[in-house]
Amino acid sequence: AQTVTQSQPEMSVQEAETVTLSCTYDTSESNYYLFWYKQPPSRQMILVIRQEAYKQQNATENRFSVNFQKAAKSFSLKISDSQLGDTAMYFCAFLSIKNDYKLSFGAGTTVTVRA
Amino acid sequence: EAEVAQSPRYKITEKSQAVAFWCDPISGHATLYWYRQILGQGPELLVQFQDESVVDDSQLPKDRFSAERLKGVDSTLKIQPAELGDSAMYLCASAAGPLTYEQYFGPGTRLTVT
Numbered sequence: 001a002q003t004v005t006q007s008q009p010e011m012s013v014q015e016a017e018t019v020t021l022s023c024t025y026d027t028s029e030s031n032y033y034l035f036w037y038k039q040p041p042s043r044q045m046i047l048v049i050r051q052e053a054y055k056q057q058n059a060t061e062n063r064f065s066v067n068f069q070k071a072a073k074s075f076s077l078k079i080s081d082s083q084l085g086d087t088a089m090y091f092c093a094f095l096s097i098k099n100d101y102k103l104s105f106g107a108g109t110t111v112t113v114r115a
Numbered sequence: 116e117a118e119v120a121q122s123p124r125y126k127i128t129e130k131s132q133a134v135a136f137w138c139d140p141i142s143g144h145a146t147l148y149w150y151r152q153i154l155g156q157g158p159e160l161l162v163q164f165q166d167e168s169v170v171d172d173s174q175l176p177k178d179r180f181s182a183e184r185l186k187g188v189d190s191t192l193k194i195q196p197a198e199l200g201d202s203a204m205y206l207c208a209s210a211a212g213p214l215t216y217e218q219y220f221g222p223g224t225r226l227t228v229t
Binding site: 004009033035037042043044045046047050091093095100101102103104105106107108 | 118119155156157158159160170171206213214215216217218220221222223
């Protein structure tokens, strides 16, 4: 399994401000997918954003954007204009194409948005 | 919108007892996954099904865990006997096929072993 590291266990942000979550990974593969998943309290995990490794352009989904640095094996998530509903655990995940599309997750970052 | 269903949502059991979790994937999804998420960690794959067949159970502790998907639709994960270290969230996910990147997760079953 690939190693995915999220070095920030918890982050707190004021409503309407911006927060950036960091993620690094270790792989020898050249083509793969990276994801950020959101797991709200007592609710199911949902996909926030995905990045295909062969695409240089950073993915964006509304208020969520990523900074994908392939050479550095870094994949950070920026949440702009934070809303109370963004409060959740966020997981960075690596999908190995070579290994039958298996997902490897980081340990997660708990994001709390303050009113 | 179609969702992955899991039951029960919460389960408390005593050490050495048997426990079972149920998952109903999104209709038409051929691939089903069971993950274990220990508090403070990310999910780890336990078993992957393609239709009714096990594709990967390399991380499943087979001395006490079993999983089945008899008709290739819903699935059951069983633990017998439960141990204190089994306390965790058990997540089920489904995907349209084995080589699709998007997995859809259920709400999970939180197991507490006392």
